[in-house]
Amino acid sequence: xxxxxxxxxxxxxxxxxxxxxxxxxxxxxxxxxxxxxxxxxxxxxxxxxxxxxxxxxxxxxxxxxxxxxxxxxxxxxxxxxxxxxxxxxxxxxxxxxxxxxxxxxxxxxxxxxxxxxxxxxxxxxxxxxxxxxxxxxxxxxxxxxxxxxxxxxxxxxxxxxxxxxxxxxxxxxxxxxxxxxxxxxxxxxxxxxxxxxxxxxxxxxxxxxxxxxxxxxxxxxxxxxxxxxxxxxxxxxxxxxxx
Numbered sequence: 001x002x003x004x005x006x007x008x009x010x011x012x013x014x015x016x017x018x019x020x021x022x023x024x025x026x027x028x029x030x031x032x033x034x035x036x037x038x039x040x041x042x043x044x045x046x047x048x049x050x051x052x053x054x055x056x057x058x059x060x061x062x063x064x065x066x067x068x069x070x071x072x073x074x075x076x077x078x079x080x081x082x083x084x085x086x087x088x089x090x091x092x093x094x095x096x097x098x099x100x101x102x103x104x105x106x107x108x109x110x111x112x113x114x115x116x117x118x119x120x121x122x123x124x125x126x127x128x129x130x131x132x133x134x135x136x137x138x139x140x141x142x143x144x145x146x147x148x149x150x151x152x153x154x155x156x157x158x159x160x161x162x163x164x165x166x167x168x169x170x171x172x173x174x175x176x177x178x179x180x181x182x183x184x185x186x187x188x189x190x191x192x193x194x195x196x197x198x199x200x201x202x203x204x205x206x207x208x209x210x211x212x213x214x215x216x217x218x219x220x221x222x223x224x225x226x227x228x229x230x231x232x233x234x235x236x237x238x239x240x241x242x243x
Contacts, residue, residue: 001065003099004072006031006045006079007091008060013126013234014086018051018060027051027087031062031079038078039070048101048241049108052193054233056127059109059240063101069094104243107170107188111239112199112231114181116206121179128180129199129235135181135206137174142212143205144172146219147185147198154222156198157191165191165222174202181206184239196230204228 008031016024020032028045035043048061072092079089115124116133124130147169154165172185183199201218204210210228218226 001067001097002069003063003065003095003097004070004075005091005093005095005099005101006062006064006076006089008057008062008087009090010057010060010087011085011126012051012054012056016053017055018047018057027057030083030087034079034082035064035075037082038075039066041066046101048105049190049238051236051238052233054126056237058111058237060238061101061105061241061243063095063099065097101241105188105241107186107242108190109184109186109239109242110190110195111237112183112195113235113237114183114199114203114231115179116181117179124180126234129203129232131203131207133181133206135203136208137176137181137206139208139212140174140181140183140202140206143202143210143215144174144183144185144198146212146215147172151219152222153191153194153197153219155218155224155227156201157194158224160192163191167191167194172198186242193230196233196236197227199231199235200228203231 015027018027020028032043043064045062045064076089076092113128115128115130116135120130150168152166159165170186174183205212
């Protein structure tokens with residue numbers, strides 16, 4: 001069956017996450033409903049990375065297969081006409097028959113935005129976590145360096161029953177950009193709430209409430225109670241998926 005790839009960007013503020021969930025508004029639910037109407041057939045999509053309620057995406061990837069070949073450009077126009085500007089198809093292409101947005105992905109990159117000004121910026125309300133600062137970005141980078149490599153991140157994620165919490169983090173770094181403090185992390189896969197937990201821990205270091213040298217012990221504890229909770233979802237975005 002012909003298989004297609006859709007690249008998506010969306011504002012997650014008004015959605016209860018990506019994954020379809022009866023009775024609540026989700027990105028997958030809206031997308032599949034529109035695809036079904038446009039293509040006149042039921043469409044089941046596969047996504048590169050599920051995002052939680054309130055989390056955004058700049059470079060989400062979705063794949064689906066249909067019985068008969070379609071015009072990707074027409075699908076892109078039709079979906080955007082119905083869902084933009086909340087959900088936008090940035091590209092639509094035919095893919096290899098065995099392409100899976102989830103299983104073909106080599107890694108995912110997330111970015112998290114923190115507003116550390118003395119007072120919050122209303123324009124960043126749904127795009128950043130306001131933490132009255134200034135934050136010590138150098139100390140936060142020292143903390144983030146401890147995430148790189150293969151670790152059991154049980155202290156820094158919500159574990160799913162029967163699933164491993166061991167992950168390989170390729171890169172993790174903080175910097176200042178356009179008035180925000182930005183965190184970028186790349187890994188093959190992440191546990192539930194892992195990125196937001198990494199952010200919360202680093203922010204504690206940036207506020208001087210925790211030393212960067214204490215991070216390895218928190219990771220090694222493999223105990224959720226040893227960490228510092230999770231940052232709010234509004235500052236998080238799935239930035240890109242690498243294939």
